[in-house]
Amino acid sequence: MRITFVLPYSGLSGGIRVIAIYADRLHRRGHKVTVVSIPRTQIALTTKIRILIRTGRWPSDGIAPSYSHFDGTAVRPFVLETNRAVTDNDVPDGDVILATFWRTGPWVAAMSPDKGAKAIFLQGYETSPNEWDPHIDGVWRLPLRKIVVANWLKELAKTRFFDNNVFCVPNSVDTTFFNAPHRGKQIRPTVGFLYNPIHLKGVDISLAVLSATREAIADLRVIAFGGEPVSKDFPLPDWIEFHCRPTQEEIRRIYSTCDVWLCGSRQEGFHLPPLEAMACRCPVVSTRVGGSRDIIKPGKNGFLADVADPDQLKRYLLQVLNTDEDTWREMSDSAVFTAQEYTWEDATDLFEKALTDIAGVRGETTELSSTPNHI
Secondary structure, three states, X not given: OEEEXXXXXXXXXXXXXXXXXXXXXXXXXXXXXEEEEOOOOOOOHHHHHHHHHHHOXXXXXXXXXXXXXXXXXXXXXXXXXOOOOOOHHHOOOOOEEEEOOHHHHHHHXXXXXXXXXXXXXXXXXXXXXXXXOHHHHHHHOOOOEEEEOOHHHHHHHHHHHOOOOEEEOOOOOOOOOOOOOOOOOOOXXXXXXXXXXXXXXXXXXXXXXXXXXXXXXXXXXXXXEEOOOOOOOOOOOOOXXXXXXXXXXXXXXXXXXXXXXXXXOOOOOOOOHHHHHHHOOOXXXXXXXXXXXXXXXXXXXXXXXXXXXXXXXXHHHHHHHHOOHHHHHHHHHHXXXXXXXXXXXXXXXXXXXXXXXXXXXXXXXXXXXXXXXXX
């Protein structure tokens, strides 16, 4: 097939990482894959005002990094010279063309039929919980076939947009890379988390939880990593060990040296770190967001807490940290078993089947016939 992905800025976000994995794997399976993206630019004034109203903080533009999850893959994005809409002149004719973010949806919807059957790969609904954006809603209602990454998004398409013909292709983890030998608890209790100052990522919640947990466990070790330097809006205390833009090998080591992985997000589409941590035998304590709702079996491989409930997160965090060695090992084994149930090869099979069906029927009713066991 001739497949085109239309991206926003192709940087280091988790969503871009997933797209890069699929683009690379589809290319290696013999498909002709084209990736088109826009360059990173300053945040628009109207967007800054919305962020200020929602978070109470004025966002900084930061410095555009030259890093991308496409680095090292077999597919290199074609980056437009300016931040503008992608048009017919920017993409080749093909069999299927996918928007990969709500802002790129209208661009794909306006494409000529020669560019391929039109679809959109949805990895979230990018607002705060229980908030609805008419612009995002409008994109979900466009005549684009939907591929989503978690059951909550499939249910959202059904209940809010009355669309039952949605492909659900959950994210996976490469357990040939993300893995760890059988191990016990650390001598020094250790918690890890992803640092991201975006409001939805809940770093303020995670920091509050960790500060309270440290009052109960004085020698608590906390490790964090992130794709950007620490923001002045959310500084880290000196007792948190921070790794900026670590290599994948370093990330694997971080997961493998944690007793529990913490996710305090307010909303996620899927969110890969919890599943990667599980692959490295680390139980997870997470809010009820994204794919965590599909993969975490409370009391077995981790715990789920209500969104924006630091007390509940702290209670579950302490429960894992204070559990006896045998119980922790059982949770650790259950975590890695969950991660091993469903591979990127399985996910690519489902993604490829979705694209084949979309390209073949161009809008007729089609459903995936299989989903991974833990979904």
